[in-house]
Amino acid sequence: MAEERPAFTRNDFERGDRVLLREGRTANARVYRFRFGGKDWTVKDFSCRSWWVRNLIAPFLFWREVRAVQLLSGVRGVPNRAFRIDRDAVAIEFLPGISLSKAPKSAFTVQFLEKMESLMNRVHEAGIVHLDARGTGNWVILPNGDPGLIDFQAGICTRGLPAGIRKLLEDVDMSGVLKKWKEFHPDEMGEERIRSWERGDRLRRLWLIRGYFGRKKGKKRREQGK
16 A cells, blocks of 8 residues: 655654644654644654664554554544655644543533444444554544544554454454443443443453553553644
8 A cells, every 4th residue: 555645844844833742752752733734733753762763663653553544544533644754753634623531521422432432343344453542542522523533553454364353353442432331321331332341351451562562551641633
């Protein structure tokens, strides 16, 4: 799958209208919101990191996220465009909205949770599992009130995988949505969702990949748009 042609250059980014969203840690990118040509982008920049991070970790993370976004092209509620700016940075379409981590509990209606579930199903149908959707930091409320899902850096393409493995990964993924059903509307789940949540939660406890290359993530302090 051919990568999208860059919409702007490193020089454009360095001189342009950008806001730092997250400083990141040693093996993480600095994350910016960057406006260019009337459009907002999320930019992940590793140029300030060490040689081994820039040359060994960043290329793999870039390849994985750009591929995921390409496969999700046309799916409403997720970024549909991504490209490499240069060897040290990647740009992903910015989804405007309010992070669920900052949303009031009243936002988690049954109808909203149903839409989250539907969005996750569409992501799976496109051949991607997100694998970092359990918290609220990667979910947003879009301007039209629908849920949005961002940051596919941990995503895995399931196309070509055996059906059993694909189902396992999708169950782990969906447990992130069903966790919110369990928290906010347990009496509305029904037997099927409860069984699915229990299955996914058991699988998640066995899941060894957390954060980057198995490193467990600390408490997230991301802003919307990662």
